Amino acid sequence: MRHLLPHPLLSLTLTLLWLLLVNQLSAGHVVLGALLGWLIPFATSAFWLEQVRIRHPLTLLHYFGILILDIVHGSFHVAYLILRGPARLRPVFVEVPLALKTHLAISLLANTISLTPGTVSVLLSGDRRSLIVHALDTGDSDALVGKIKQRYEAPLKWIFEEGSD
Amino acid sequence: MIDLLLSLLILAGAMFTFIGSLGLARLRDFYTRLHGPTKATTLGVGCLLVASAVFFSVREEGISLHEVLVSLFLFITAPVSAHLLAKAALHLKLKSLAPTPAPDSDSPSNPALERDRAD
Amino acid sequence: MLNTALQIAFALVSLAFLLSFWRLLKGPDAPDRILALDTLYVNTLALLVLLGIYRGSALYFEAALLIAMMGFVGTVALCKYLLHGDIIE
Known part of the structure; x- marks a missing residue:
């Protein structure tokens, strides 16, 4: 099985990508897509050194949901900051220690x-x-690090690494 | 109704694209300028692509989803380019409004990691 | 209504184009210019998508896809050149 289908997830993704690319759902294209995949x-x-293992697919979906909302929110925030002008920005570099x-x-x-x-x-x-x-604009860098770790890193660790070591 | 939705999406998309470029032109150092194009412009073009998907799905029978492909591509590549650009800027020691971090053990070439990031 | 929205959108994206172009000319450093170029690619993509809706033709989409890919590859290549003085390792 592993020899016949080394990366099932990749194959599925490639098939879906092909269907999106030709932009139609017909039996012929499904077969061609599956063949390519x-x-x-x-x-x-x-090029594929490590096998991707998704341990908690539902959490991953939930993560992407949060991500999309945050992207929209983030863009509004950045747009507001840009329109407010450069003088009042408080840019800072912070270091986030990684557990991943x-x-x-x-x-x-x-x-x-x-x-x-x-x-x-x-x-x-x-x-x-x-x-x-x-x-771009932070008053409290420790809070930012905490937010990144708790909101994004923790679910990623749960999805991809929990129980692996 | 669909027209209203489309118009709103298109206007929002164009607005975000514009604000992204405004940030690029207006802000004062490279690292802050980086934020406009990565976030605002990406979402702007994302909105336009959704509008396009809705438009072609309504106009022709059968849904049109290949715009999703471009959106996905943009949302995956935008942070990668931003990361590489920021890395290059740190490497070249550009002027920054925020105090730059100490150049730690940043080995100038780590091909394995780089490739990982570009995927 | 859709047509009015499209015309306003064309104006906004063109302005965005000009602002990015200004940054491309002004610099002051190489990463700024690369960032401006990358933004120009994305702006072109936006213009093409708008044009596709305006003309009601799905043909522009293929061009948009290609431009998105070329833009990314170009940006990555230029960044790698800045980082290592070399593109292919």
């Missing part, structure tokens, strides 16, 4: 931080223990 993982197997270990979870956290209110992830330290984040 089956073949491409073989051709690119050298897997590459995928860290990447997701960094991307989440960049998309949500007033923060952009800037630099991952060489040992992958901490992430430096630039905040």
Whole structure:
């Protein structure tokens, strides 16, 4: 089974992507998409170092729901800050210590931080223990770190890593 | 009704796109400028793409979903470009309004991580 | 109503285009210019999507998809050049 279908999740994603790309749902395209989804993982197997394991798919969906709301909220916030003018911004760099270990979870956290209110992830330290984040306007950097850890990092850790080590 | 929804989406999208660029032109240092295009512009174009999806779904029979593809692509790539740009800016030691963090063990090349990030 | 909204949107996105272009010309540093270029790509994408709705043609969509991809690849390549002085490792 593992030899025939090395990355089931990737195959499914590729099939869905193909259907979105051709923008129609016909039997022929489903078959073609499934074929591509089956073949491409073989051709690119050298690039997939670690197998992605989603331990709690429902929590992941919930996480994406929160993420979308936060993206909308974050954009309104940034728009307000931009319109208010540069003079009253309080930009600051903060360091967020990481509890996550897997590459995928860290990447997701960094991307989440960049998309949500007033923060952009800037630099991952060489040992992958901490992430430096630039905040556009913050009075209390400790509260910001706490919020990132509790709102985004904790669910990611639960989804991808809990029980793995 | 659909017209109203479409108009609102289009106006909101254009507004956010505009504000993103306004931030790019108006703010005073690179790191703050980075925020406008990554968040406001991305959501703006996202709104426009949703409007386009609704428009073509209503006009032609059968739903049109390939706009979702571009939106997804944008929402995945925008933070990656922002991260790389910020990293480059730190590397070049650009002027910053906030005190910049000490350049710790930032090894100049860590290909494995970089590739991970670009995926 | 849709047409009025579209025309206002065209004006706003064009203004956004001009602002980004101004940043591209002004700089002052390379990352600023790359950021401006990236924003220009996204603005072009917005214009194309609007044009697609305005003309009622789904053809512009393919162009938008390609521009989104080229923009991302270009930005990443330029950033890597700034970081390492080299694009392909």
